[in-house]
Amino acid sequence: MTVLLVPAYRPDGRLPALLAAVRRLDPALELLVVDDGSDPTPVFDACRSLGATVLHHGVNRGKGAALRTGLAHVALLHPDAAVVTADADGQHLATDVVRVAGSVQDGIVLGVRSFAGDDVPLRSRVGNRASALLVRAATGRALADTQTGLRGFAADLVPWLLTVRGDRFEYELRVLLEAARRGVPVEQVPIATVYLAGNSSSHFRAVRDSLRVYRPLALFLLSSLTAAAVDLVALVVLSALTGSLWLSVVGARLVSGTVNYSVNRRVVFRAGRSRRSLLGYVALAGSLLVANLALISGFTALGLGLLTAKLVTELLLVSVSFAVQRGAVFRRRRTVRTTVERAGLVTRG
Structure with a gap:
């Protein structure tokens, strides 16, 4: 049927x-x-x-x-x-x-x-x-x-x-x-x-509804760009100070991750403070960190410069980060029952 x-x-x-x-x-x-x-x-x-x-x-x-x-x-x-x-x-x-x-x-x-x-x-x-x-x-x-x-x-x-x-x-x-x-x-x-x-x-409505449609994506991309800029600056500074790629990547990600979590929770997805979202973000950040390290190491081993390898890696991972944060980390749970109850179905005729 x-x-x-x-x-x-x-x-x-x-x-x-x-x-x-x-x-x-x-x-x-x-x-x-x-x-x-x-x-x-x-x-x-x-x-x-x-x-x-x-x-x-x-x-x-x-x-x-x-x-x-x-x-x-x-x-x-x-x-x-x-x-x-x-x-x-x-x-x-x-x-x-x-x-x-x-x-x-x-x-x-x-x-x-x-x-x-x-x-x-x-x-x-x-x-x-x-x-x-x-x-x-x-x-x-x-x-x-x-x-x-x-x-x-x-x-x-x-x-x-x-x-x-x-x-x-x-x-x-x-x-x-x-x-x-x-x-x-x-x-x-x-x-x-x-x-x-x-x-x-x-x-x-071209302007108002376009803003509604694209707002989550635009805000997330802006937040990601801001975090990426913080991450990049921290990476360069820590790399110069420590000389260790892995320590620099981890330290930079801790700084940028704190910024990214705060902005995404409050502005992009408008989610309340919760232990679930924090733990979810930490798990995601950990997974992305491992992927980040692996990709940067691989790209630099192939001869790419550190900055180029970092930019390519961030571009590859941004869509994964958006999908997981939207669908899991900051997802507002709603059951089918509550959705049906709120629908207010009224039939005529």
Whole structure:
């Protein structure tokens, strides 16, 4: 069984048109729409007439919150169902929705757009390219379309998806980041690139929502750069004072690690002080230190200078550090039960 989940805020006739086309192509797909605090509209009545279940938020809570509300509904009533998510603004073709649904076996399926053609807005080209580069820097994964709303998820991923934080557009990026940390496989399926009237139907606010989406990555990279600068200066000073590579690397890492932990806990991940996060960070720092020593020793043995070897090593390890800190060290634990209780599911009709 597969459920098509569509979060919708102030949708127009394109939403029931999409559902009707999907229903014709694949009558077995269950249809689920989450009204994210829209004004009263006959559009949702039209969706129900097509056999869709419609859930309602009393106020607008954001795309991420709407997706979790739908996922909580699926977890309660259809725990063995795969889920396909699609947007309500006419940017996904029914044929692509059905094809992505048919591709879900395990892990995640992304419907990826090519962003080719004169009708693709410049902000969409630039935004997706920037997002793809940041995701690759943080995870090592080359994903062609990190902003696509057409995604498929295997049934066993639904409980985990309910624990991913973010109430607005940042939720979808966080799913990809945490999927990389967990080793969840991602399949990429080409889909049509559709932009109507310059993407005017999108509720994505270019500045505010971009800041929400990229803030965790940008802050982490800035924190990492600051710590790397401290680490580099300390390494050079200690190397000159002691003449020992290993002692210099260890001492520099202790100084920079203290700075990095403090900034990441308070600013990047906004986690409270806890013994678990401290012990987790110490374990991570120890592992990265061993990797640091091994890589620097290897690179210097190959003839690289100390500074060059240090910079290359930090670039190689930054994505690992981000993924582990976000997903384990500073992770805010949330159970499926509390997520469902907070969803505030209300059905009408």
